[in-house]
Amino acid sequence: MPGIETQDKQQYVAEMFARISPRYDLMNSLMTGGQHHRWKRLTARLASQGLTGPALDVATGTGDLALCLARRPGIQPVVGADLLPPMLALARRKARQKGMDGRVYWAAGDALALPFPNNTFACATAGFSLRNMPEPDGIAGALREMVRVVRPGGRVAILELTPMTGGIISRSFRLYFHHLVPLMGQLVAGERAAYTYLPRSVDRFLEAEALARLFRELGLREVGYRRLGCGTMAIHWGVKQPL
Numbered sequence: 692m693p694g695i696e697t698q699d700k701q702q703y704v705a706e707m708f709a710r711i712s713p714r715y716d717l718m719n720s721l722m723t724g725g726q727h728h729r730w731k732r733l734t735a736r737l738a739s740q741g742l743t744g745p746a747l748d749v750a751t752g753t754g755d756l757a758l759c760l761a762r763r764p765g766i767q768p769v770v771g772a773d774l775l776p777p778m779l780a781l782a783r784r785k786a787r788q789k790g791m792d793g794r795v796y797w798a799a800g801d802a803l804a805l806p807f808p809n810n811t812f813a814c815a816t817a818g819f820s821l822r823n824m825p826e827p828d829g830i831a832g833a834l835r836e837m838v839r840v841v842r843p844g845g846r847v848a849i850l851e852l853t854p855m856t857g858g859i860i861s862r863s864f865r866l867y868f869h870h871l872v873p874l875m876g877q878l879v880a881g882e883r884a885a886y887t888y889l890p891r892s893v894d895r896f897l898e899a900e901a902l903a904r905l906f907r908e909l910g911l912r913e914v915g916y917r918r919l920g921c922g923t924m925a926i927h928w929g930v931k932q933p934l
């Protein structure tokens with residue numbers, strides 16, 4: 692990952708997302724053929740089903756997943772938290788355009804030190820974010836924070852790209868992801884570096900089974916996951932142990 696070993700990853704990631712924020716939604720829709728909306732709706736459903744009360748979307752970016760949570764029955768209020776003010780400004784504008792002002796609160800917050808008390812939320816989600824946490828302990832650190840702020844009996848759900856190994860789909864996807872996506876990033880967002888970082892960060896991320904194991908190590912129960920997008924991504928979930 693160019694530059695990442697010599698810089699603090701948190702700072703590298705923050706600067707990168709600040710640069711790509713204006714084209715972030717467009718690139719997501721182009722890269723996934725618009726499918727990311729469906730995956731986010733499913734993540735919100737898996738996180739919240741059977742639960743009522745407040746919900747949190749961590750590293751919310753432009754706020755899609757927070758808005759999906761806000762549409763779930765019995766889920767209110769919703770908080771979308773992110774490190775970066777430019778991302779939160781886009782999220783706020785999107786909520787206003789969709790007439791969802793006042794149903795989601797946007798908050799500045801670091802996933803590694805969430806500014807919320809223990810046992811606050813019925814559920815917490817994070818989409819395409821864990822990969823970007825500082826290594827080596829950022830992934831566990833962010834998950835631990837999500838578990839901390841969720842109520843006993845509440846749920847944590849993660850939507851994330853997942854490394855693939857072997858097989859024709861994996862080889863085709865790697866070709867697309869490592870060659871075409873950086874080119875799209877350059878042409879559409881004027882940012883080849885960010886969209887070169889993206890596939891490399893997936894290669895370094897936990898495989899689906901290892902992420903499920905981490906959920907269990909952090910005390911979550913009823914852990915499960917579902918692969919999506921021909922196995923290129925997964926939604927993981929787990930329930931915080933009731934008192």
Ligand SMILES: C[S@@+](CC[C@H](N)C(=O)[O-])C[C@H]1O[C@@H](n2cnc3c(N)ncnc32)[C@H](O)[C@@H]1O
Nearest residue numbers: 708750751752773774775778801802818819820
């Ligand atoms: C790939 S985007 C994902 C945005 C959104 N969740 C989605 O699904 O489209 C990653 C987001 O994580 C945010 N981020 C990175 N590090 C963070 C941290 N330590 N705490 C909170 N947000 C962070 C970035 O600002 C960016 O908005």
